[in-house]
Amino acid sequence: MSTFDEIYQKIKAYPTIILHRHTSPDPDAIGSQAGLARALRAKFPDKKILCAGENDEGDLAWINTMDEVKPEDYKGALVITTDTANTPRISNKNYDKGNFLIKIDHHPDVDPYADMSYVDPDAPAASEIVVDFLNAEGFEITPEVAYPLYAGIVGDTGRFMYQETSAHTFDVASQLASTGINITEIARNISDVTFAQAKLQAAVMDYMTVDPSGAAYAVLTQADLKKLGVTEDQASVTVSTPGRIKDVIAWNVFVEKPDGTYRVHYRSKGPVINHLAEKHDGGGHALASGANAQDMDEVKQIFAEVVDVTKKYNEEHE
Ligand code: AMP
DSSP, X not given: OOOHHHHHHHHHHOSEEEEEOBSSOOHHHHHHHHHHHHHHHHHOTTSEEEEOOOSOOGGGTTTOXXXXXXXXXXXXXXXXXXXXXXXXXXXXXXXXXXXEEEEEEOSOOSOOOSSEEEEOTTXXXXXXXXHHHHHHTTOOOOHHHHHHHHHHHHHHTTTTXXXXXXXXXXXXXXXXXXXXXXXXXXXXXXXXXXXXXXXXXXXXXXXXEEOTTXXXXXXXXXXXXXXHTOOXXXXXXXXXXXXXXXXOOEEEXXXXXXXXXXXXXXXXXXXXXXXXXXXXXXEEOSSEEEEEESSHHHHHHHHHHHHHHHHHHHHHTO
């Protein structure tokens, strides 16, 4: 792994820097990308700094929108990805057209695809790593920089709830909040849902099956989504719903895609599930992962595996 200083030397050396993040973005993907881009723009006004992505930011356009990036911009450029563990998940496939590639991430480093990387799976958000980088290298953190980074941290920590949230996370959040950003607005933008999304959350509660082990799952079909006018990405707000139940320890939400396959969400309060996701064209964090299922047989197989690890976890923690 490289140091912040080594990354900074590369940043100083390149006139064009293009920042990429992951597909189906969440607040940490957009926030880490935008926060770094804005800090670089402020410090290096003569460099061309661009945010690339497939314009799929959707409901997250309040954090940042993408720039127009032309194929010729990549000539001799430095490309930096944030929050993106593997190449299939990088939004906009031109990421390898630059001159040098840097990865800044907080997922397990299963795919070390970059020329240089800074990866810390213990960090709760890529945005926290970006703040650490900016502080280490003497960048000024203005409200414009702080806003997306705070959004990223609130998003990926589940409002400071999930396991990797640390005292350092609160120090970083405090530093960002002290720039005067509207932290209530950010928290509301992240947690408020539309009435249709709330109904979908209710459907997940309604459909949910809970195994005696504490493993749970629910399947949302295209018909459910269409009835409520909710897109597959917007359906992601249902993912934390089963975890609100005390007895639920690990769970899946399966969301049917238009082609009849399923996007799979894994969440856990203890049993490690990312190795399970890796078996199904996915991956992610120890307690929060995503994958894909071809059909209902694979859906059933995936849930059986979650039941299995949950039972083992219970035996080990009796
Ligand atoms: P999600 O359930 O989509 O919110 O994703 C949870 C975590 O798993 C995030 O950190 C994602 O970056 C990661 N993830 C989701 N889908 C995939 C995938 N197909 N491959 C690898 N990582 C994924």
